[in-house]
Amino acid sequence: MLGNSNILKRNNVQIIGRGTKPMMFAHGFGCDQNMWRFITPAFEADYRIVLFDYVGSGKSDLRAYDERRYGTLEGYAEDVLEICAALDLHGVIFVGHSVSSIIGVLAAVKEPERFERLIMIGPSPRYINDGQYTGGFERADIEGLLDMMDKNFMGWANYLAPVVMQNPDRPEYTKELEESFCSTDPRIARRFAEATFFADNRSDLRDLRIPSLILQCSDDVIAPLSVGQYTHQTIAGSEFMLMKATGHCPHVSHPEETIQLIQQYLQDSRAA
């Protein structure tokens, strides 16, 4: 196992805020901790905010990527737990977007003593339709997404080309990387997509014992309403809020509403 400083370096852990209560924000598939930049300022006064990048995303240590470990979401949950251990965090309020909601569930099932609450934005325990269960996607749809990712890695899209950007012979690209948000390693991003979209974590929801909130967007094609409701019904004692925000990334598209609902939930839970 890595030493604490190596874990923090591996996941590019950043700590901000003036409070003592730990609040951990976990980004979803497709970007990095930058995704939270519209949300975190609202919590800086009262919380100790922990931000990080999954291995392969943002400024994480790409050398730490292990195909076997990160072949499933459990590997990413291990990273979350290792970060908590490295910082000796307890009573964590974990805010996970999309796949990170499920990664949070896996981590909280394994070490419930670390977590106080889980706030899940657009969770889906399974994206692919399965019998009576409607995840919203057929396998061919996900293969279409993977194909699109492959083409973008080939097409040198400006945010998906760190292989070029890290080329020491082309310093202009390195500069571009420093200024680029959401940089990601193409090969790892593809495997993260596979681990995310082909996963089935429906049975894990039943094992969650931590109080939780599901923030469900209106008209979310990635995590449709029926999936949010399924998640809510399966997790005992979970709360459910339907947002006015549409799409799948309300923390980016509708930060004000996202902040307000999280604050309201935390306030209500304190009062209770």
Added chain:
Amino acid sequence: MDELLNTAPCGFLSFSDDGTILLVNERLAEVLETSRAELEGKHIETILSVGGRVFYHTHFFPLLKMQRNAEEVYFSLRSRSGADIPVLTNAARRERDGRPVNDCIFVRMRQRHRYEDELLRARKAADLASAAKAKFLSMMSHDLRTPLQSISGYADLLLADMNGSQNTEQLQSVAAIKSAGKEMLRLINDILGFAQLESGRVELRIASVPVGDAFARAETLMRVRFDENNIRYVRRDCADDLRILADPDRLQQILLNLLTNASKFTPPGGTVSVSCEKVGAMVQIHVADTGIGIAGDQLGRIFEPFTQVTGSSTLSSNQGVGLGLSISRELSSAMNGELSVVSEGGKGSTFTITLPADTAAAMKGSAIAELRS
């Protein structure tokens, strides 16, 4: 909308942060087999393939909002009849009428799409073949080593000739078996080493290594060989206190490979020399010979795996599988350095290992020297 933009030979679309299409040009409507009036006011998802919708939410829009632009993004649009239309997109985020809007242009990619599909298929096939090859090499090397170790062990027992039952001729034969086994083990180790390097499974233990010590260690092993081949070995300029950051065993492996090659391709009476020098933050170690050299057309290929320099007459006894230099270069690179060569056919070769200097050790050394003075 400006008539020029409306009829421009590319699609144009503007959408708000909630995904509503605000504006679209005639050209894009045409491609999507619909009309501007039908598109405007709809959600952008309605013109994207299912994979495209996911990509829009997870990559495209977050990036556009945070970085304010995105270039050369491959997207798959969906026409009214359900056909997927591959396009390349550039997008910029700006303020218009007091609110943020996201402007995109779309260029269809018919030929390029097919070509990229072919490239992707070829790359996937190559990746699979490469992984299968590495696995095969690794397994084969392991499986060959075990019986070979038995052969070597029994040959050792026979050579020890505890009861004196073997005659000289028999002992020579056993020695030949032992020697052939040793050579075979070296080849297998080369293949295994190469397979490990290719799969990135090599562990390095970087330490501060005095270059002089590395030379001395290699010389102990090479001296007999140079003497046997009647080759003069010379250690030229190399400061005593010069240290590099390297894995000592891997550095030794590279040095022995270069010195063995030098002895192999240098005719009797020739010279093999080593030297070192500090160049900026790096140290260069040169291994030079007065041998047959490498012709210009071969020079670019010698670091490729399974490559043997040909046309070198009797001196090239075709030993090895052509992995030594490839492994040495990979190892140099793994230790944050490089391996290069300068050569001319008939006039000898100089191989140069460049590795990071241990400047901390050098500074410490000079500080101690200053204190003493």
